[in-house]
Amino acid sequence: MTQTNQQEIADKLGLSRATVSRCFTNHPGINPETRARVFELASKLGYNHMVMRGGKAGAKRSRLTFGVLVCTSEEEYHRLDYESPGRLLIKGISEYCQLSGVGMSVHFIDPAVQTVEDEAYAELFNTAGRHWSGLLLLYPFPSRVVVELALKYPCVSLVEQADARNLDCVDVNHYQGVGMVIDRLHGLGHRRVGFYSKAYAVEAGWALRRFGAYMERMTQIGLRMRSGDMINTHPSRMVGLEESFDLAAQRVREGVTAFVCAADHQAYDLIRALLKRGLRVPEDVSVTGFDGIHVPAGMPRLSTVCIPYRNIGYVASNRLSDLLGKRYGPAQHILLDGQMREGETVCAPKK
Structure with a gap:
């Protein structure tokens, strides 16, 4: 070869x-x-x-x-x-x-x-x-x-890992970001707001944290949460992609006016799936994301939270460098705030 x-x-x-x-x-x-x-x-x-240019074995x-x-x-x-x-x-x-x-x-x-x-x-x-x-x-x-x-x-994670509380981590502030999204929807008049995620090969701790942030903010502003409006949020109740789309469409027809998605790629997939099922975004239902990735070709500009990816990468690298000098100090969890980006996938609910 x-x-x-x-x-x-x-x-x-x-x-x-x-x-x-x-x-x-x-x-x-x-x-x-x-x-x-x-x-x-x-x-x-x-x-x-x-490896290719490593020089003599054992060289310092x-x-x-x-x-x-x-x-x-x-x-x-x-x-x-x-x-x-x-x-x-x-x-x-x-x-x-x-x-x-x-x-x-x-x-x-x-x-x-x-x-x-x-x-x-x-x-x-x-x-x-x-x-x-x-x-x-x-x-x-x-x-x-x-x-x-x-x-x-020595390790630093660029996402909060499941069951790894003693691991140094640099991540986005999920609670601040999701809180901004829900406040925006609430301000537009949405009162029945669902949460949407998908199943992954490895448990997505970040999605669970964003769901936790959703529950916290919904509780704080007094909005009712219905278990059926929260899709793929519990490890024992995960469903496949097409079934999750069917559930989301059903909830919209039953009164959900907005979905908070755990990630942008989920939101774009959901928008496509709802359109195939005869539902328009945002006219029939508002959809938000969380990431801030570039808008895919042919898709509307998503209302989302932009993660400061480059800053996270830089800060995590700096933290690893510090950790090399003091490996057994206390672990640090550094959370950076995201920014709300207005898009074309959110509007006031239909009367």
Whole structure:
């Protein structure tokens, strides 16, 4: 099998080989977005600069290197219909690493892998992992994997992981963001507001936290919540995608005037599904999201909360750097506020 090299990466991205080489050596003249694109493709192709150009075995290394583990399938990460949040987070990580002279290597992890004893991790630890100073975790990981990784390396997660209270984390303030969305809907006159999410291969702690924020704010402003209006919010009552769309359409016909979706991609999928079922957004029902990704082609501009992805990536990298100097200090959870973005998917409910 032909080994991937920097020229192949350059050709696929339409860059010069010199630009790709400078990305791997933290050259100050490289745009962080370009550097992030190079690292993403390098990971996809199986190219690792530190392994390929590692020098003599046993050579002493003083340079910090961050391993960036992305727990998702490559197909999901690189899908073309939605902008990947992971890609935006990596831009912030790349920017920090470039300014601080830190190396980084990006690797995709199959969400189905439940332990670091799996051969997929063993191979990673024996190659790129030999050079990692610490890890940045993107997307939810299985709980056991998080515990095992934290025993091997200093770790900072860029999303609050399930059952990992002692893990350092930098994330968005879910409660502040969802609170803004519900206040906006309430101000427009909505009184029956549902919540919509979907099932994931790994439990989505972020979706549960946004649901918790929904329940808290609805209670605070005195709006009634009906269990049937909350779709895919409890692990024991999860349904498939098409069934969830059918349930949402049924609730709209029964009186729901707005749905708060746990994520933008969920909201866009729901809007398409409701339209196929004869329901218009926002004329028949308002729909909001949470993420702030770019609007997919042919879709309306979503009313949503914009997550400061780049800042999260940068702050998480800085926290990992601090953690390397004081590994056994108390864990920190740093939450950054999002911003409300008005769109075309919300209006006052029909009289």
